[in-house]
Amino acid sequence: MYRAIVIGASAGGLYAIRDLLVPLPSDFRIPIIIVQHLSPTSENYMVEFLNKNTSLNIKEVDEKEPIKPNMVYIAPPNYHVLIEEDETFTLSADEKVNYSRPSIDVLFYSAADIYRKDLIGVVLTGANDDGARGLFTIRKNGGLGIVQTPSSAEAPQMPSAAILEANPEYIIEISEIAKLLIEMNKRSD
Amino acid sequence: MDLNDNNREKIEADLLIEAVKRYYGYDFSNYSKAHIKRRMSVFLSKHRYESISEMQHYVLHNPNIFEDFLNNFSINVTEMFRDPGFYKDFRESVIPILKTYPYLKIWIAGCATGEEVYSFAIMLQEEGLLARSTIYATDFNSKALQKAGKAIYNIDTIKSYTSNYQKSGGKSSFSDYYMANYNSVIINKSLKENVVFAEHNLVTDGVFTEANLIVCRNVLIYFDRDLQDKVLALFNNSLIQGGYLALGTKETIQFSEINSKFSTISKENKIYKKTSI
């Protein structure tokens, strides 16, 4: 039974994330936590954009907030997102990792540590290699790895790096990832 | 019994925290566990230790390694005019009230390498308040404090600080406040005159001063709920009635016991005012 889904995206990520979330039903239970690379000064208009375009509850991660089912959480600009054992969030203003804050690796390491085999990691489009080592750690701890087919990504480098590093179970297009997540969600009921 | 790597690591981490507390007197036991784990794994790979137990040996036996350990744990990441919107808001909503006091005591806790202190000094100067202020700037990291006192920063940072300053409602030209010198800039001496740097550990040290304003930004996020509450109580006890408390953008007093004693001046920028004692 999967207890959380973590998703990382960079260049081209906004639309990729929308396309992934749009097919998910409003009663999608497994909590989803997303890191999308943003410029540090950008307002987090992603939350508004995704709330408008999907049927899910989307919100920005708050410090010490409990992680709940039926929720999609977005990392705030300029903070890393960590997960505590009691399934609450901790934000951190540590140094950038892979030139990024929030960093996908940082979220993935922390989630892998807490959820172990009950975690799904997803790497989408991006022009760097953040998320590759994190996905490796998720798989090492028994979790499931999914990567967007590089040829279908706006920027193929990030998915390619994740495939090379983590050898994920699934390398599929966004629409297929959505179907797979819906299936996993049903099975976790 | 649960014999797995994960469990062993947890035990090793707890033992190291305990050892550091007993030997060096720095208490990290109520820091966020996720944060501790992350810093330990960063430190482990930096020094290429095989395990946390091996790391413990070096941290306990070699004070230089401990100093590095402390730096690694204390995250001195900071900027001048970090979150310009905060400073803009502060200028508009708090400065006019501060102007009504003949003398101001300001405590900036967790000031890291001083960028925030000089940002406040600049703002206070522009508002005609610096001359009647004393700024107590504290941190538990003595190395960071040393750097803060020197007020010398890398020139590469100036471009983004200038842009922050402009967005923060700065009234002058940012270049008025420093002298450039090859690779570095030095902040004008006049901005330091009313600043007192001192070592203070928020976990183990007590009430600091009767302050009109306490600024503590991006420090509480590293603590667990209990320690956050304890430190917020300390701030409450260190503030005069009518005094202000400014936290980081992602920090809040909302869930703590002191919440009822404060009113919210800015929800977005986490500025609070102590309304009752």
Ligand SMILES: C[S@@+](CC[C@H](N)C(=O)[O-])C[C@H]1O[C@@H](n2cnc3c(N)ncnc32)[C@H](O)[C@@H]1O
């Ligand atoms: C991320 S920095 C924040 C710097 C600055 N306030 C800002 O917002 O840019 C966190 C600072 O908190 C300090 N700190 C952490 N634990 C502390 C403690 N127990 N007592 C005092 N300072 C502490 C660290 O040394 C570090 O300088």
